[in-house]
Amino acid sequence: MPREKRQFENGELYHITLRRIADEVLFKDIGDYFRGIFGIYEFNNSNPVIIRKRREERRQFKNYMANIRGLTPAESAGVRPLSIKELDKRSKIVQVLSFVLMPNHLHLILRQIVDKGISLFMQKFGSGLAAYFFERYYGKMKKKGHFFQDRFNAVHIVNDRQLQVAFVYDWTNPIALIEPGWKEKGIKNPAKAKKFLEQYRWSSYLDCIGIKNFPSIIEAEKDFLMEVMGGAEGCRQAVNDWILQKGGIIKIAESFKRFSFD
Structure with missing residues (x-):
């Protein structure tokens, strides 16, 4: 059956997730990550x-x-x-509010600014990244099959509270690289998690807390983002509060171990 066409509205915000097929590695080394960042910036362009x-x-x-x-x-x-x-010299088709690159997937928060802008951006970015990957890792050997899992996932963000949650969700995603399963099991070392996020380059979080990283990507939406999150300190506080909340899960679990319910 043909898939239903998705309609994205100009001026509206969407949380985007794009995964490599079968959760295979998408970014293998620093060169791949830089290519991903470069692609987010350069493919935000209606021109070839x-x-x-x-x-x-x-x-x-x-x-x-x-x-x-x-x-x-x-x-x-x-x-x-x-x-x-x-x-x-770009003719922009979306505004990028946030990005986080993970080894096998990525998260974006986008505002569509021209008709079909999000679909065009994701098509250009995805095909460009796949072409780069195949050329670098397979050379002249033709690789068959899909590169990404189906089409990208998109969730419409309808209010500021949902947007705040989306920002924190994305920015804290990299914690999984040092504490797998932390969203369900909790965070064992909150201080380590905070420090790790403030050193993780492949995210817009650093620019949002005042650490210059890739500022040109989110520059157009920076003022709006700061207003929603309460400035750089508000961004940091929201992330730290979420980390401490997840750290509390561990403490609660440990306290229950002291008691016997036999």
Whole structure:
């Protein structure tokens, strides 16, 4: 049976999850993670995107800026440094409020800003990431079959409270890398979990708590996000409260061990 077409409304927010088929690894090393981040930024564009061309433009920009920084005051007189925004020639189709990359899946919170923007963005991002993966790991050997699990999952976010929960849910996802099953079993070491999240690069959480990481991705929605979450400290507090709540599960379980109900 044909699948029902999903309708995404302009101006509305959606929580997106995209998983590798059979939960196989999606990001194997730091290069894969950087490619994922680069894809979130570059494929947010209604125009055709050639990744190699965009990388070359960025390389030239970095060289240009490095040359300017090496000039003496006299040599640099009249030379106007370019900004990264001048390199940004995208025609955006979504606004990215949050992202978290995990080894076998990723989470996004997106606002659609043009008709069919979310579907187009996910199609471009997904096919681009799959093409990169096959080229890097399989080369000329053709790989058959699907790369992702069916289509991406999307949940409509209808109010601020749901949005706050979605942010915290996404930002705390990486804890599973150091404490598997923590959502059901609780967190054994809350302090370690907090520290781990504040060092986990492949998430927008760092930029939201004032640690510069990949600020250009969520820049357009940063003010709105800060208002909803109560600023950088509100973001940190919401995450820490959730961690402490999960840590409390362990304490309750340990207290019950002291009693016998025979």
